[in-house]
Amino acid sequence: MTASDRAQSGERLASDEPADESRLEELRATLDVVSARIERGCADAGRDPGEVTLVVVTKYFPASDVLLLHRLGVRHFGENRDQEAGEKFRAVRRALGEAGRDHLTLHFIGQLQSNKAGHVAGYADVVQSVDRPKIVSALDRGAHAADRRLRLLLQVSLDGDTARGGVLPEAADELADEVAAHELLTLKGVMAVAPLGADADAAFARLREVADRIRARHPGADWLSAGMSADLEAGLRHGATHLRVGTAILGSRPSLL
Numbered sequence: 423m424t425a426s427d428r429a430q431s432g433e434r435l436a437s438d439e440p441a442d443e444s445r446l447e448e449l450r451a452t453l454d455v456v457s458a459r460i461e462r463g464c465a466d467a468g469r470d471p472g473e474v475t476l477v478v479v480t481k482y483f484p485a486s487d488v489l490l491l492h493r494l495g496v497r498h499f500g501e502n503r504d505q506e507a508g509e510k511f512r513a514v515r516r517a518l519g520e521a522g523r524d525h526l527t528l529h530f531i532g533q534l535q536s537n538k539a540g541h542v543a544g545y546a547d548v549v550q551s552v553d554r555p556k557i558v559s560a561l562d563r564g565a566h567a568a569d570r571r572l573r574l575l576l577q578v579s580l581d582g583d584t585a586r587g588g589v590l591p592e593a594a595d596e597l598a599d600e601v602a603a604h605e606l607l608t609l610k611g612v613m614a615v616a617p618l619g620a621d622a623d624a625a626f627a628r629l630r631e632v633a634d635r636i637r638a639r640h641p642g643a644d645w646l647s648a649g650m651s652a653d654l655e656a657g658l659r660h661g662a663t664h665l666r667v668g669t670a671i672l673g674s675r676p677s678l679l
């Protein structure tokens with residue numbers, strides 16, 4: 423089965439079929455490799471792996487994979503498309519029942535449109551891709567409507583342009599103050615994707631400066647989300663508290679991404 427076939431059959435949740443057992447072993451093996459990279463990356467950076475949260479990015483992969491990863495101990499998941507994420511995690515939470523769902527944290531990491539943000543506020547626990555005031559107010563309205571609290575990270579653009587999302591570093595302080603002014607929204611820190619083809623270390627060093635500046639104004643904003651499959655070690659060198667890893671664990675996504 424290809425990744426896109428699996429994504430199509432997102433509602434298929436049976437977890438005791440033989441096929442799922444082999445997928446379980448596949449995921450256990452890739453998760454072990456990534457965990458070893460994190461241990462090693464932390465050791466090299468003189469950091470404690472206990473302060474690093476692995477967010478497994480399950481976009482394009484079905485709810486059944488989320489449940490297998492949950493069996494393997496993963497509790498933080500990342501998704502980037504509203505409709506897919508909403509449906510998949512409704513199914514996941516249903517399958518996990520009352521007891522399991524409390525321990526699951528869903529991070530929304532995709533570009534947001536203000537007309538979708540209210541919906542995302544209804545099911546995401548953390549939104550990592552906040553990049554403009556309109557999104558902040560839409561999330562706030564959604565949080566009120568759903569009577570939920572949301573933790574937010576500002577997505578910072580590190581390539582000097584905002585086409586792929588993200589607030590420019592010089593505008594981040596003002597956006598941080600804006601988030602902090604909303605009662606149901608908690609500012610937790612910053613997130614970035616290293617620009618394509620750029621040196622990830624240089625990019626994450628710039629992100630670290632923005633993170634430090636924002637934390638000086640908002641002491642609770644101590645999360646730094648940086649590092650994906652290809653550059654998680656660079657993230658760890660520059661203080662990442664959250665890594666967002668997809669392909670290194672789940673395999674490659676369909677190329678239409």
Ligand SMILES: *Cc1c(COP(=O)(O)O)cnc(C)c1O
Nearest residue numbers: 479502531650651666667668669
């Ligand atoms: C897809 C995605 C990831 C995961 O990327 P991989 O290279 O598959 O690890 C991380 N962050 C964001 C914002 C993404 O969209």
